[in-house]
Amino acid sequence: MLRVTNVTKKFGALTAVNNLSFEVSQGQVFGIAGPNGAGKSTLYNLITGLYDFKGTISFKDQDITGMPPHVIARLGIARTFQIPQTFPSLTVEKSIEVGSYFGSQKGFDKDHVDTVLAFTNLAAKRDAPTGSLNLLDKKMLMIGAALATRPEILMLDEPMAGSNASEIIQLMDLIRRINQDLGVTIIIIEHFMKVLTELTQTLLIIETGTEICCGDPREVTSDPRVIECYLGDSHD
Amino acid sequence: MDHKRITILLAVIWAIVALLPLFFGGTNFIMHILIMCLIWSVVASCWDLIMGFAGIFSFGQVAFFVMGSYASAIISGQFGIPPIFAVFIAGGITAAIGILVGLPCLKLKGAYIALVTFAVHMILEPVLKGDIGRAIGTGGTRGLLTIEPMTIFGYTFTTASPVPYFYLFFLVAVVCSVIILVVIKSHWGTAFLALKDSQEFAICLGVSAFKYKLMVFALTSFLTGMMGGFYAHYVGMLSTRMLGIDLFVTLMVILVIGGVGKFPGAVIGAFITIVVNELLSPLGPYRPITMGAMVVVLVLLLPDGIVGLFERLFSKNKHSITH
Numbered sequence: 001m002l003r004v005t006n007v008t009k010k011f012g013a014l015t016a017v018n019n020l021s022f023e024v025s026q027g028q029v030f031g032i033a034g035p036n037g038a039g040k041s042t043l044y045n046l047i048t049g050l051y052d053f054k055g056t057i058s059f060k061d062q063d064i065t066g067m068p069p070h071v072i073a074r075l076g077i078a079r080t081f082q083i084p085q086t087f088p089s090l091t092v093e094k095s096i097e098v099g100s101y102f103g104s105q106k107g108f109d110k111d112h113v114d115t116v117l118a119f120t121n122l123a124a125k126r127d128a129p130t131g132s133l134n135l136l137d138k139k140m141l142m143i144g145a146a147l148a149t150r151p152e153i154l155m156l157d158e159p160m161a162g163s164n165a166s167e168i169i170q171l172m173d174l175i176r177r178i179n180q181d182l183g184v185t186i187i188i189i190e191h192f193m194k195v196l197t198e199l200t201q202t203l204l205i206i207e208t209g210t211e212i213c214c215g216d217p218r219e220v221t222s223d224p225r226v227i228e229c230y231l232g233d234s235h236d
Numbered sequence: 237m238d239h240k241r242i243t244i245l246l247a248v249i250w251a252i253v254a255l256l257p258l259f260f261g262g263t264n265f266i267m268h269i270l271i272m273c274l275i276w277s278v279v280a281s282c283w284d285l286i287m288g289f290a291g292i293f294s295f296g297q298v299a300f301f302v303m304g305s306y307a308s309a310i311i312s313g314q315f316g317i318p319p320i321f322a323v324f325i326a327g328g329i330t331a332a333i334g335i336l337v338g339l340p341c342l343k344l345k346g347a348y349i350a351l352v353t354f355a356v357h358m359i360l361e362p363v364l365k366g367d368i369g370r371a372i373g374t375g376g377t378r379g380l381l382t383i384e385p386m387t388i389f390g391y392t393f394t395t396a397s398p399v400p401y402f403y404l405f406f407l408v409a410v411v412c413s414v415i416i417l418v419v420i421k422s423h424w425g426t427a428f429l430a431l432k433d434s435q436e437f438a439i440c441l442g443v444s445a446f447k448y449k450l451m452v453f454a455l456t457s458f459l460t461g462m463m464g465g466f467y468a469h470y471v472g473m474l475s476t477r478m479l480g481i482d483l484f485v486t487l488m489v490i491l492v493i494g495g496v497g498k499f500p501g502a503v504i505g506a507f508i509t510i511v512v513n514e515l516l517s518p519l520g521p522y523r524p525i526t527m528g529a530m531v532v533v534l535v536l537l538l539p540d541g542i543v544g545l546f547e548r549l550f551s552k553n554k555h556s557i558t559h
Contacts, residue, residue, distance in 0.1 A: 048440055073442040085437035089429040098430050101423050103442025108423075145441055 007055035031200035078151035103149030288497030291432025304461025323465030330461020338453030379475030495541025
């Protein structure tokens with residue numbers, strides 16, 4: 001469904017993403033992990049068109065390399081951000097309408113906005129200003145606005161960051177429902193290995209923009225190279 | 237403030253303003269001040285739309301106003317086009333320049349946009365006074381002294397009988413404020429606010445920053461340029477003196493008093509500022525200082541302007557917003 005081929009991104013002398021290739025197939029939950037600064041968020045910025053890069057990215061056999069972000073969003077790739085992004089000038093409902101109005105190929109759909117509000121447990125707070133929401137609700141809203149675009153792929157950037165145990169359980173449940181009930185393919189960047197091993201079918205580990213390994217999460221997490229990059233070299 | 241309240245507030249303001257000639261219609265001097273209030277209410281509202289709503293720190297609003305005024309004066313004077321058409325052509329020319337100025341601003345953020353747009357303001361005076369200006373008929377340093385008066389259906393407006401002129405400007409100001417209101421209410425307004433709050437997230441939800449930012453540049457510079465045209469035909473003479481700091485500061489004061497991003501605050505702000513400015517005229521050279529001191533006090537007491545004060549009063553009564 002999403003094919004990333006030989007993608008490289010350099011910021012001056014720094015190579016943030018180094019000749020990376022992988023493929024995400026339809027319906028799966030695809031995990032991406034790696035130490036801080038490994039290039040995970042940069043990779044998201046490349047896929048969603050925020051930065052230019054070398055290599056090709058295709059979505060449903062269509063080359064989306066070099067397309068502007070709002071066009072990529074309308075094709076069916078939605079994302080969230082590591083630092084929750086909301087629109088403080090808008091209410092909860094209006095924020096979700098932004099996704100439906102501008103990002104959905106089917107056009108604005110009031111019923112779908114209501115469905116999304118219910119799905120993300122925000123129906124009771126629909127008229128609240130987004131600034132008044134707590135962190136979990138802000139994350140829910142960010143996911144809700146992304147869902148309102150009727151995405152085929154939802155890319156989550158560290159959705160669990162800063163959340164406590166019960167919030168993590170709620171968010172994991174939401175992600176499962178998005179994947180299974182709505183049939184949306186999910187790519188997730190996460191540090192919590194437990195979340196990744198429970199949710200994902202394929203796990204990609206990157207370090208300094210390079211692939212360490214990719215495959216079944218249980219095999220990947222026991223791979224010595226992954227343990228080395230997470231815990232350091234045991235040999236002197 | 238929700239859209240319903242904005243509409244009601246705007247309707248109340250315009251209803252009051254419409255009745256003012258009943259009281260002051262006989263005094264030309266006061267009518268002139270009210271006409272100025274109407275003109276600056278539109279220019280300040282446009283500035284508020286681009287800066288307060290869309291979050292683009294454009295400091296080119298006075299420049300667009302002056303461009304529009306010169307364009308309309310030159311078009312009507314040199315090509316014999318009736319002023320009522322010339323003002324719209326002037327608006328179109330200003331909108332085109334607005335889009336050109338907007339293009340580099342797409343790549344810039346915050347204060348850098350202010351620098352680029354203010355550079356347009358700075359460049360304009362030497363251009364209008366210099367060889368290029370003289371070549372297109374700006375009259376150079378002398379300016380334009382004989383501008384065609386506004387004529388509609390054979391009726392020629394004159395400053396000697398200001399009441400019809402007042403209602404002409406009233407009509408234009410009402411139409412402009414309704415256009416701004418409709419834009420704020422529509423999905424354009426939502427797109428402007430979303431792009432202001434978080435551009436990255438907004439574009440990843442499908443909002444085209446390119447399209448909506450250029451739209452706001454085009455719309456605000458069109459209305460401002462058109463108003464500049466009406467102004468030119470009203471006062472009958474133009475010079476680059478308008479590009480001085482006075483007018484720029486007055487507009488800024490209007491926005492601060494009305495409340496940035498608090499439409500129709502700019503309309504209220506225009507009437508208060510222009511009237512207070514005239515009332516202070518006996519102070520002579522101390523007027524700008526007094527005005528400045530008042531602004532400092534107002535910013536400290538009313539950070540969101542007059543409309544912000546209304547909002548606070550309303551929300552206290554309703555207990556609806558509890559942060």
